[in-house]
Amino acid sequence: MEAANASNRAASHQRGLTLIELLIVIAVASLLMGWAVPGLQAMSARQEVAAEAHRLRVALSLGRNTAITRRSAVIVCPSPDRLSCNMDDWSAPLAIVLDPLAGNAFSPDALLRVVEGGRGVSVSYRQDGKPVRYGMLGRSSGHNGTFRICGRHGQGTELVLSNFGRVRAGSAISC
Numbered sequence: 001m002e003a004a005n006a007s008n009r010a011a012s013h014q015r016g017l018t019l020i021e022l023l024i025v026i027a028v029a030s031l032l033m034g035w036a037v038p039g040l041q042a043m044s045a046r047q048e049v050a051a052e053a054h055r056l057r058v059a060l061s062l063g064r065n066t067a068i069t070r071r072s073a074v075i076v077c078p079s080p081d082r083l084s085c086n087m088d089d090w091s092a093p094l095a096i097v098l099d100p101l102a103g104n105a106f107s108p109d110a111l112l113r114v115v116e117g118g119r120g121v122s123v124s125y126r127q128d129g130k131p132v133r134y135g136m137l138g139r140s141s142g143h144n145g146t147f148r149i150c151g152r153h154g155q156g157t158e159l160v161l162s163n164f165g166r167v168r169a170g171s172a173i174s175c
Helices: 002-012 019-070
Strands: 074-078 094-098 111-115 122-124 132-134 145-150 155-161 167-174
Touching: 019 074, 019 094, 019 111, 019 132, 019 145, 019 155, 019 167, 145 167
Parallel strands: none
Antiparallel strands: 074 094, 074 132, 094 111, 122 145, 145 155, 155 167
């Protein structure tokens, strides 16, 4: 008799979730995830654009500072193969090259540094097919313009290169 009462008490104090409670928890969790995921995707897209803008600013600043330090012309251009400039895609690795280019090819000795490319964004610059060229005083005279950086979900920004060789952040844009 004592054993039967103990088993009845154990059965009435079982721990766990019923099927209905479990379904309610799953429904609430899926609603919260449905609300949070788009916000996380938009934040990730903004971060990709910000990272690409930073990479571009670093490459242009390195090119300008190198031109001033070495008292020589320095070129910054996209170079997927690290042997020549390809002005079509500024999201490719950026080459910092000493001395003016002869055409679009440059010698491996002239290559000073490569700033690796971003992923998931597109970067466009002027349509004239010229690289950014810094003179020995750090000026990019005649090479000013606006870089347009476009990422996922319509996120984007602009970077403006002045004739003095300085880069400033432009406004946020929708792509």
